[in-house]
Amino acid sequence: MSKHTGTPQDAPRTAKRQRLPAGERRQKIIDGAVAFFAKVGLEGKTRDLAKDLGITQSLLFKYFESKDALIEAVYAQVYLERLSPDWPVRLADRSVPLRGRLLAFYSDYSKLIFEHEWMRIFMFSGLAGAELNRRYLEHMHRMILHPLLEEVRASSSQAITPDMEDLWNLHGGIVYIGIRQHIYRMPCPENPGPAIERTVDRFLQAFSVPTS
Amino acid sequence: MSKHTGTPQDAPRTAKRQRLPAGERRQKIIDGAVAFFAKVGLEGKTRDLAKDLGITQSLLFKYFESKDALIEAVYAQVYLERLSPDWPVRLADRSVPLRGRLLAFYSDYSKLIFEHEWMRIFMFSGLAGAELNRRYLEHMHRMILHPLLEEVRASSSQAITPDMEDLWNLHGGIVYIGIRQHIYRMPCPENPGPAIERTVDRFLQAFSVPTS
C-alpha cells in the first residue's frame, strides 16, 4: 500500500510527491536549476523552476536563502567541473608534438564546453557581468593561452611568431562553433572534430609548425 | 517667466521637462531603449528606462503599445542598418584580388558590429531566440559566406578546398574579438585591423591563395 501507481489520470506525473534526504533534494534542485536557467535565462521565475522540478516554489527557499544564492550554486556547479588543472602541464609537454597536444586539448575541451547548458549559462552570466565569468576567462588566458603561445613560438621554425591575439583568434574560432550551435541554434556538424582539426592545422601551418 | 533655470538644487537635470514633436520623442525613446536594453538586457524594467530618458514611465506606452512593441522597434533600429546590400556584389568582384575583398569586407563589417550596443543586443536577442536573429544569420550564411566560399575555391590553386565550416571558422574567429570586448568586457586591442589581417592571411595561405 505504500506504492500507488501514480495519479489515476493520464498525467505523466511520476508520483504524488517525493520525500527526499536533504542532500539529494538539494542536488536535484541545482541540476534542475541549471537546465532551467540555461533554457530561459537567469531572470527565469522561481515558480516556473519549481513547476519544472515538480515541487513547490516555497521549497526552493528551504534550500537556498534567496534566488541569488541559488544562482550562485548554479554557477559553482557549472563552472567548477570545467577547469581541469592538468591541461597547463600537458600542453607544455614537449615530448609530444605540438599538433598532438593542441588537438588533444581542443578535443577534450570542446567536449566539455560544446554543451547546451554550459554554453548558455556562460553567455548569460557573461552578459550579466558575473565575477566567475571574468575569473574563468582570466584563467583561460593565463593558464592555457599564454603557455600555448610559448609553445607555438618554441615550435615555430620561422621569424614570424604569433602574438596573443592570434591565440585568441584560434580559440575564438573554435568556441564559435558552440556559440552557433547553442546560442544561435544554427545547424552544425554533429562532430566538430574535423573542423577543429583543420583550424588547428591552418594555424600551425601559418607559423611553420609541422602538421604531420 | 516661461524659463526656469532648472531645479534649484544641484541636480544636473537639463530642464524641468521637454515637450517634443511626436516623431522626435519616439526616436529619442528608441535610441534610449537601445542603450538601456544593451546595458541591462531585454528584461530591463520600463520604469528604469523612463528614468534614464528623463520621462515618465507612462509616456512610453503612448508611443508603443507594449514593452514587446518597443523591443521590436529596438530590433528594427539595430538590425536594419547593418545589412548593406552591396557586399555580396563587392565580394564577388574578381577584378580585385580576393585578399583585398576580404580585408575590405571585414574592415567595414567589424566597424559596424564591434559596437557595444549592437554586440550586446544581438547576443541578448540570440539567447532569447528572436526571429530577427535567425534571419540575420541566415542572411550572413547565404549572402556573404556562401559566395565567399565560391570565391576562395575559385582563387585557390590547390586540390584542398575550404568547406562551409572553414568559412564559419574564419568569420567566428573575427567576430569573437567583439564578443571578448563587449560581452565579456575583456581588454582588447583598440584597433582590431592587424589581428583581422593576420587572420585573413592565415586563412588564405592555407588554401594557397596569394596573400601579397
Added chain:
DNA sequence: CGCTTTGTTGATCATATGATCAACAGTTGG
C-alpha cells in the same frame, strides 16, 4: 484672448514575483 489639439504627467489597476511561515505528513528511534 479663447478654443482646440496634443504631448506629458501622476495616480491607479491587476497581476507577477521573491520571500516567509504555520501547518501537514513521511520517517526514525524508543
Added chain:
DNA sequence: CCAACTGTTGATCATATGATCAACAAAGCG
C-alpha cells in the same frame, strides 16, 4: 504505538511591474 524530527506544502505578505486613464499644460489657430 508514541514522540520527536524533518522534508514538504498552501496560504500569505510586501513589493515590483506592465499597462491604463483622467487631468494638466504647452503649442497652434481663429
